[in-house]
Amino acid sequence: TVTAELKNKNEDHGSLNDENSSERSFVGGSSCNGIHTLAFPSISTSDFQFDLEKASDIIVDSVSDFLKKFDSVRLVLVDLSDKSKILSLVRKKAAEKNIESNKFFTFVGDITQLYTKGNFRCNVIANATNWRLKPGGGGVNAAIYRAAGDSLEIATKERAETLSPGNSVVVPLPSSSPLHLREGVTHVIHVLGPNMNPQRPNYLKNDYVEGCKILHDAYSSLFENFASIKC
Numbered sequence: 001t002v003t004a005e006l007k008n009k010n011e012d013h014g015s016l017n018d019e020n021s022s023e024r025s026f027v028g029g030s031s032c033n034g035i036h037t038l039a040f041p042s043i044s045t046s047d048f049q050f051d052l053e054k055a056s057d058i059i060v061d062s063v064s065d066f067l068k069k070f071d072s073v074r075l076v077l078v079d080l081s082d083k084s085k086i087l088s089l090v091r092k093k094a095a096e097k098n099i100e101s102n103k104f105f106t107f108v109g110d111i112t113q114l115y116t117k118g119n120f121r122c123n124v125i126a127n128a129t130n131w132r133l134k135p136g137g138g139g140v141n142a143a144i145y146r147a148a149g150d151s152l153e154i155a156t157k158e159r160a161e162t163l164s165p166g167n168s169v170v171v172p173l174p175s176s177s178p179l180h181l182r183e184g185v186t187h188v189i190h191v192l193g194p195n196m197n198p199q200r201p202n203y204l205k206n207d208y209v210e211g212c213k214i215l216h217d218a219y220s221s222l223f224e225n226f227a228s229i230k231c
């Protein structure tokens with residue numbers, strides 16, 4: 001899988017040089033470069049405290065189901081550290097299931113700097129959000145709102161006021177947003193996963209029957225919404 005990551009990085013870097021040698025701006029052109037790519041964090045497994053073994057099973061099953069239905073897409077699970085437990089669990093289980101490593105792989109880095117820091121192009125990113133779709137809090141939600149600027153909050157409010165667990169909403173990023181301009185991200189998909197943290201709303205009190213169902217629904221909704229975006 002490491003090889004697949006590097007290979008994909010290099011391919012992206014190469015195509016960037018061919019196309020955009022003088023300018024690193026995505027405005028006015030297709031940022032997906034023909035490969036519709038979704039980068040997503042592991043939903044619910046940090047602040048929402050969802051079990052990592054169960055979450056990794058659900059990620060791999062959902063990815064596998066999705067890739068049976070769609071061609072010419074890439075799904076990329078992202079986390080900040082190369083010591084990420086969820087990344088190693090998912091890599092192992094994806095290999096056991098023989099999931100094609102050029103269509104699904106893991107990437108270590110900040111999801112808000114995939115292009116500028118990682119030379120990796122993703123036209124769509126997912127956010128592990130809260131039910132009010134509010135900026136701030138912590139984790140990836142705070143990072144994405146910080147990187148995208150105020151226009152993400154405005155664009156989000158035009159699409160939805162709140163989200164229920166297991167659902168997602170697609171938000172087109174205005175081309176003036178720094179996340180669009182610098183990173184080539186055209187859409188953010190907010191996803192609300194199940195919450196196992198007693199300090200947060202909609203706490204599931206360790207009910208993993210319900211929790212697993214909601215996490216499964218969350219990934220299905222995320223991937224279906226991603227597939228509905230025109231590249």
Ligand code: AR6
Nearest residue numbers: 041044045046047048110111128130137138139140141143
């Ligand atoms: N880039 C990539 N991955 C990240 C980044 C980043 N910049 N930041 C965190 N992660 P979490 P949740 C990974 O806690 O568990 C928020 O306050 C992180 O290591 O962001 O669904 C919301 O407002 C982990 O693997 O989301 C909600 O209230 C994954 O992203 C609540 O937290 C998800 O961790 C949602 O909690």
